[in-house]
Amino acid sequence: MTHEIAVIPGDGIGQEVTPAAVEVLEAIETVDFEFVEGDAGDAVKAETGEALPQETRDIAADADATLFGAAGETAADVILPLREVVGSFANVRPARSYPGLDAVQPDTDIVFIRENTEGVYTGIESEITEGVRTLTRVITEEASRDIAEYGFDYAKRNGYEDVTIAHKANVMRQTDGLFLETAEAVAEERSVPRTDERASGEAASSGLTYDTALMDALAMHLVMTPEEYDVIVCPNLAGDMLSDLSAGLVGGLGLLPSANVGEDNALFEPVHGSAPDIAGEGVANPSAMILSAAMLLEHLGYDEEGEHVRTAVESVLESGPRTPDLGGDAGTTDVTDAVVDEL
Ligand code: ATP
Ligand code: MG
Secondary structure, three states: OEEEEEEEEEOOOHHHHHHHHHHHHHOOOOOEEEEEEOOOOHHHHHHHOOOOOHHHHHHHHHOOEEEEEEOOOOHHHHHHHHHHHOOEEEEEEEEEOOOOOOOOOOOOEEEEEEEOOOEOOOOOEEEEEOOEEEEOOEOOHHHHHHHHHHHHHHHHHOOOOEEEEEEOOOOOOOHHHHHHHHHHHHHHHOOOOEHHHHHOOOOOOOOOEEEEEEHHHHHHHHHHOHHHOOEEEEOHHHHHHHHHHHHHHHOOHHHOEEEEEEOOOEEEEEOOOOOOOOOOOOOOOOHHHHHHHHHHHHHOOOHHHHHHHHHHHHHHHHHOOOOHHHOOOOOHHHHHHHHHHHO
């Protein structure tokens, strides 16, 4: 079976790190890929007037999955519609520290499962009168259920032990009340006990437990004791902020992959942007993009291959060539070649 992958490098270092990820995928002998390239971003906008041409949308819509690099000024005009094209409801952002690298918290392995369609990012804002503006925060049972189900399934599939549901239902009683209630209902349907019930000896049908956490207190706990968390399911804005916070704990944008997952399509991208300050110099760290490709493999059901890629990246990070952001003087291709050699 051949998997069609849309490849959209975009701008800046997207042009350098995306080919690195493609090279790594091509090195996986057990999976067949067909890569179809599309343009998006500042450069194509300057040429055609459109940051995301219809042709690129079609390529992403028809593919089994998309690899996206980065877009510069036009980022919002590219990534928001692309997330819609793949029908993405979940933003998956692992924050994992790697052996041998400096990190604020070297014992971190957390995966944020962020609701990606509503919350405060609805764009429903208005000026009531001069000096007074409002924003409508939308939480639906359907989207809350989708993200909670995805979070619990993800935790189970990937061998994590605990799910934390982040919320602020004590203040946003209606909206986060619904989010929390729905997520807890999903836990109950799956017979996942609360962490404290597990401690008191209640039997569970799965190895998982779950807990709930107020998102502000959670921010503090993440800084102090990130090793206590596994999978964190969050509303949109909280997921955005808490995952960035945790990115800071493990050290460096060049390391963080992400996935935008939909019902039957998905898009994988590094957390970093186009990095215009280093673009064109051949020194961008390809790790985040290659780790995004590992997530793509897992998404397509190739867990073992995904794990191989991750292990290869880990081993290069520990003892292979390093790009300048990690204190080395290697280039993008040196690191990519080292990862391919490991494979
Ligand atoms: P954009 O507007 O596209 O987000 P930006 O200026 O915000 O661009 P980012 O890509 O978000 O840039 O990167 C922020 C900083 O991190 C920059 O100094 C950049 O060089 C660095 N950086 C980001 N990604 C990488 C990478 N893969 N390798 C090395 N350095 C990186
Ligand atoms: Mg940026």
